[in-house]
Amino acid sequence: MTATPPDVLRCAYAEFVVSDLAASREFYVDVLGLVVTHEDDEAIYLRAFEEYLHHSLVLRKGDTPALAVLAYRVRTPGDLDLAEAYYRELGVRVERRPAGATRGIGEAVRILDPLGFPVEFFHEAEHVERFTQRYDVHGAGALSRLDHFNVCTPDVPAARKYYEGLGFRVSEDIQDDEGTVYAAWMFRKPTVHDVALTGGDGPRLHHIAFAGHERHQILHICDHLGAVRRSDMIERGPGRHGVSNAFYLYLRDPDGHRIEIYTHDYYTGDPDNPVITWDVHDNQRRDWWGNPVVPSWYAEASPVLDLDGAVQPLVVRSDAREADVTIGADGFSYTAEQQGFKLGQQV
Amino acid sequence: MTATPPDVLRCAYAEFVVSDLAASREFYVDVLGLVVTHEDDEAIYLRAFEEYLHHSLVLRKGDTPALAVLAYRVRTPGDLDLAEAYYRELGVRVERRPAGATRGIGEAVRILDPLGFPVEFFHEAEHVERFTQRYDVHGAGALSRLDHFNVCTPDVPAARKYYEGLGFRVSEDIQDDEGTVYAAWMFRKPTVHDVALTGGDGPRLHHIAFAGHERHQILHICDHLGAVRRSDMIERGPGRHGVSNAFYLYLRDPDGHRIEIYTHDYYTGDPDNPVITWDVHDNQRRDWWGNPVVPSWYAEASPVLDLDGAVQPLVVRSDAREADVTIGADGFSYTAEQQGFKLGQQV
């Protein structure tokens, strides 16, 4: 590659295709408390309380629930030209989109990235009221901002290399003694990640995550779902991640799209920020408290669309799978290395 | 006294006269999040989320903002007869009220107590839905239940003796080296208090308090008032009390009635529960962090009505006043005894 990559600021928004806007609204607005910037019969544009761009999540009505796009914001309008040139040299499909092609978003470059994901780069966006101090409308589970994307991709080292080319750095990863890489966390803004690479059949979207300030806000979301008898939407957690140290909760929206609620990770902005490599057999890597990861969390993910709206075909992971090497008859995990291995238990 | 006192369970409800129901509603419902059991043009009946009796607070429209009644619940219907006989022997005015005289409340005995307060005893009350797990309607500052009353009375030892006659016990008090008693906390349910006696001109109502579960809920109420530009309603706190160890916040409603939000006190139900006596000069007795008590908190309180609805005249406190002995040119307070006294500072 000779082209200069665009200067990516951070993950900025995602667009989901959902089958029932009203059902999705109940989840994202009534339960999660996201702020509606705009809504009509076709789509709902949402943001969290500390965001001032038009939206960080678009829900668009459609027949096939899927991820329609992952968008990164770039530092300057000129970065769009860099992005276009960069991806043309990479040889993937590239589209220039005029301002307003997505409501509230300025001119953009949209590509199908080498991992198979529809990705957009934009700089300009409409500013809206930042609700940071609108405590009169903050619920007990108030969310602050979009934090990261997590994508399933079969070849994690290849995906890491691609994202390093875009200027992302690794904060943490999961490996085994033989060098198989199961997952990696990569960032531009100085948090643990803007995008996590999860080894699996791909391209699929594992989840997107919103950050809050304190853990009781996450616990309230669970309590709220219990109160409306939708505790089945709680897939995993709440818990403390080993990786990232974040307190987490995984929910499934009415179409099965996975949403993480996340808080308490750490500053990674210094250039020598220490990379943490976790052993795939370490029982506390995914949950610091050793609580099991539910099988669906490993197995299920959202399909992704290409730039024409067709579902992308999957490439099967050929490396070992984390669930297989850590759960069940062939897998093993440990809590404390000196205590030896614990066979056949969930991790 | 030869009569047997009624078996008081706990403080149960208060009725406030307010000048503007709509303004009060904004405060009690929109900000504090109390649940409306019933409302009409004359009154609003409110309860907190874990309460199943009809109300713990009544706001009644009237010209003169005042306390209309403090109500205690008694264990059995038969305790009403005991109450009637007890107060007749005490020689104060006693009225028997039929069920429904106050909406939602059964038969009751209402008296003008020896301290000059309108007090009601009742057993029966209408049951309503307990919202303990209705997390879908709990706001970020959810309140659980009425916790206590705090009354201004000129002679604290006399008031204590009266309440001990009713079976209340003291958990904590504030005194000086010469035996002057400035305040006492008394309970029936096993918390620090159902009623606190604050030395001052009386009868006046110092405040009523609602309890929540966690401190962030109290902090949110402050944030909410800031967001609606009504931070002037925050009179004192938030802070940690020395007495009771509770985390506290004092608000003033639109008529100046003082409401405390309260959490984290301790179990007092064993008969040998140790009584804690605080030195009036101890700078941490009213705020464990040594933050000053604002003068209005010492000086202002709500008038109280007699059983005919007329404002009760005040009896002036003749003993030393806490504000005088601890604040200003003649007062002194200390944080650590060995560090000597700190003259002329607010406590």
Added chain:
Amino acid sequence: MTATPPDVLRCAYAEFVVSDLAASREFYVDVLGLVVTHEDDEAIYLRAFEEYLHHSLVLRKGDTPALAVLAYRVRTPGDLDLAEAYYRELGVRVERRPAGATRGIGEAVRILDPLGFPVEFFHEAEHVERFTQRYDVHGAGALSRLDHFNVCTPDVPAARKYYEGLGFRVSEDIQDDEGTVYAAWMFRKPTVHDVALTGGDGPRLHHIAFAGHERHQILHICDHLGAVRRSDMIERGPGRHGVSNAFYLYLRDPDGHRIEIYTHDYYTGDPDNPVITWDVHDNQRRDWWGNPVVPSWYAEASPVLDLDGAVQPLVVRSDAREADVTIGADGFSYTAEQQGFKLGQQV
């Protein structure tokens, strides 16, 4: 029964036989932060930060890890005579123990109760410093007080009847449509329980519970166990109970004794406190968020000793077992009744 039962205040202390005092000390003192009142080569006497009696937990060294005694405090010394007469009429073994038979505890009556548990009643106990405001030694997971016992007993209705005879009342229970009772929660102090009756082979001790003030304190205990690589001690949770509404965590000590950490239940002290009956198939009864109960939590419990220190034989439960009717091929549970039943999933 013609005898008057003693006036029980509350659950007061438990004594565990542990196999390794040093290992137990690491768990109860270094991780849970309990205060050591006394320790020697044979035993450790522990209390939580808001307790002023000598201890609420005794760990005694022995070969067979077991429950040695559950102790209730009674209101007066005279209640010991009532207890003695009451249990003699019940026909169970009764022993009078002199003051100091257990360090820090006055004269006591010890019995083998009709459910097969060694139970003590005492009134007098040595007072020690109450650490309520000793924030300099409170850790991030500070515990306030012993909250309750939970015992396994085969016939829950019979056990309930026995405890009702002692003046306990039911706050909540779990039943099915055919009237089988799976568990019941009973109290003297006005919380959800002093003792819970869990249907199962008995007598066995399911757990004892300590209460804290806020949920982050419970989460810290999990984080702490992760940090010392003992997350295997976390058996279940943290989570929100449906029953009691409490936030919970279940740990296993080095001998497998189960400890619950507990906060946020509600006031039950009024005589008409509404009893809540949960359907055994309701997926949110044990965890409001629908997270599964681990099988060990249903299956395992501590043996209990008789008054001579021999392990009590078990009586097998003949009624249906909660795990069987809610988990696996024959069991079913639901989150929302209208959504129908979910077969074969963990609850």
Added chain:
Amino acid sequence: MTATPPDVLRCAYAEFVVSDLAASREFYVDVLGLVVTHEDDEAIYLRAFEEYLHHSLVLRKGDTPALAVLAYRVRTPGDLDLAEAYYRELGVRVERRPAGATRGIGEAVRILDPLGFPVEFFHEAEHVERFTQRYDVHGAGALSRLDHFNVCTPDVPAARKYYEGLGFRVSEDIQDDEGTVYAAWMFRKPTVHDVALTGGDGPRLHHIAFAGHERHQILHICDHLGAVRRSDMIERGPGRHGVSNAFYLYLRDPDGHRIEIYTHDYYTGDPDNPVITWDVHDNQRRDWWGNPVVPSWYAEASPVLDLDGAVQPLVVRSDAREADVTIGADGFSYTAEQQGFKLGQQV
């Protein structure tokens, strides 16, 4: 200026001269819980739990309590050369310091900045264990990382221009209708600030701040100081700032150096991050809840040393002072603009 400024990452460490190392250690280690990286008879090197560089605070024994240096980390070793050239062109005193001149810090450039402060730029530093997940040693008031410096300087617009030259941007400021600037908040890392400029006689250090994750950690520090009868160390707060939206607490160390504990500010990393200008008369700008700022907070600050260790002389602020225009007979403040002005009250 033609020289290129160094690429500053963030505020990195401060060095305080303290009169009594043991007394300072009690405050910073026993109360605040900072981790000791190294200590000897002359100095203590401290860091917070999520920091992996050698220290973020040095306490050095000396006769005159003062600020010895404020240090910023730069992105590359080459930035040291840029810094040297930049400040030589600026015409201030510049010193090159070899690695180890300060323990744990590599080669550095130290200058006396145009505002009169001793400032260091460094890139290399010794790495030490990051205690992010060492929950076994985290206290209830655990601190995560140094967040910012706050300096008193007479001419805020001039100081802002200087820092903008270094690549800092403004997030928020306080002005009046006539354009007087009372304070400005400026950042390199994407938080509200790395340095705040407070209008006043200068150069003096107003405070340095450490960030934690949740508010209960800040409240615990207050409780802890109460428990050891040092509540006099609490100068202001806890409270919620209007500016920055952060939850705050101001403490004074044994020499009077001011330490802020801080949490909950927001992401500022996008280039169009909206600047918030507060009206100096807005009563919620310094405390969102309208609680008064204590006079000492406006009046007192630490002296700063020049590069030879002599105390810098002060330049008096000639513009209006915030305390004067908002407190007392000549000042005014308001909570809600439409309610008119509130004269003569503290803000």
